[in-house]
Amino acid sequence: MSDRIISWHSAPSKPAYTPPAGAVDAHCHVFGPMARFPFSAKAKYLPEDAGPDQLFALRDHLGFSRNVIVQASCHGTDNAATLDAIAKSEGPDGFKRARGVAVVDPAVDEAGLAALHDAGIRGIRFNFLKRLVDDAPKDKFLDVTARLPESWHVVIYFEADILEELRPFMDAIPVPLVIDHMGRPDVRQGPDGKDMMAFRRLLDSREDIWFKATCPERLDAVKEGGMGAPWDNFAAAVAPLVADYQDRVIWGTDWPHPNMQDEIADDGHIVDMIPRIAPSAALQEKMLVTNPMRLYWPEEL
Numbered sequence: 001m002s003d004r005i006i007s008w009h010s011a012p013s014k015p016a017y018t019p020p021a022g023a024v025d026a027h028c029h030v031f032g033p034m035a036r037f038p039f040s041a042k043a044k045y046l047p048e049d050a051g052p053d054q055l056f057a058l059r060d061h062l063g064f065s066r067n068v069i070v071q072a073s074c075h076g077t078d079n080a081a082t083l084d085a086i087a088k089s090e091g092p093d094g095f096k097r098a099r100g101v102a103v104v105d106p107a108v109d110e111a112g113l114a115a116l117h118d119a120g121i122r123g124i125r126f127n128f129l130k131r132l133v134d135d136a137p138k139d140k141f142l143d144v145t146a147r148l149p150e151s152w153h154v155v156i157y158f159e160a161d162i163l164e165e166l167r168p169f170m171d172a173i174p175v176p177l178v179i180d181h182m183g184r185p186d187v188r189q190g191p192d193g194k195d196m197m198a199f200r201r202l203l204d205s206r207e208d209i210w211f212k213a214t215c216p217e218r219l220d221a222v223k224e225g226g227m228g229a230p231w232d233n234f235a236a237a238v239a240p241l242v243a244d245y246q247d248r249v250i251w252g253t254d255w256p257h258p259n260m261q262d263e264i265a266d267d268g269h270i271v272d273m274i275p276r277i278a279p280s281a282a283l284q285e286k287m288l289v290t291n292p293m294r295l296y297w298p299e300e301l
């Protein structure tokens with residue numbers, strides 16, 4: 001692996017949609033900068049730097065107030081770049097406008113987790129995508145969930161075809177779960193398709209499972225229809241899910257869109273999907289403000 005890749009749009013358009021005051025982009029990442037924060041030796045892709053300055057400029061451009069920075073697989077279990085970005089989100093008022101989700105070595109002790117909490121981390125991520133990680137040891141993952149600081153959650157990234165296999169593992173996790181990108185359903189199946197129905201069964205199994213209504217650019221037949229709006233399959237499959245589970249849905253840009261270098265999405269278009277999956281102001285307020293605040297800034301509510 002030698003060539004560094006760019007997966008983000010160089011000049012995203014201004015969205016037509018204006019998010020409500022206090023809106024949270026609850027799924028985004030930072031890459032590097034590599035000179036300070038080298039990528040993991042096990043990284044499956046080698047991106048160009050996409051650091052906090054770029055992320056926060058995008059936040060302002062798109063009309064958001066806060067970010068939840070999710071540790072990307074290319075940084076392995078070294079969360080230094082994510083923590084640096086959270087620290088840099090502090091404004092002149094001393095208030096940090098970002099929090100984060102870490103990826104940890106499951107052997108991490110309570111002191112290590114407490115240090116992450118102090119630095120703004122509120123959850124850990126388990127990644128089950130074979131194209132992104134070499135192994136995902138369920139027993140060790142379960143072990144660390146018993147040591148998490150109060151009010152933390154687990155973020156899980158998996159693909160629809162392993163949902164059933166993961167059910168016993170997820171059932172055993174003793175803290176709230178947040179599912180990345182809805183577990184990657186095939187949105188072409190529609191709102192009542194096999195994947196969405198299996199995902200609904202998962203949500204129905206526990207009150208404390210949340211999900212991210214994210215990634216039209218990844219999930220909507222990119223290769224077939226070509227990139228770009230209108231992402232109709234995504235809107236049709238996801239809007240009913242958002243309506244039916246409106247107190248458990250959060251949203252994010254997924255910037256800088258790891259592994260989407262062949263289909264670079266315009267973040268302005270991604271933001272303009274929001275009213276298509278959450279049509280009312282009340283739903284938008286829940287998805288973009290109330291729900292992510294409950295997970296990441298509960299002390300402010």
Ligand SMILES: O=C(O)c1cc(C(=O)O)oc(=O)c1
Pocket residue numbers: 071072073074132180218254258259
């Ligand atoms: O589908 C992906 O390639 C992807 C990768 C990562 C990561 O590398 O952490 O994060 C995501 O949210 C999505």
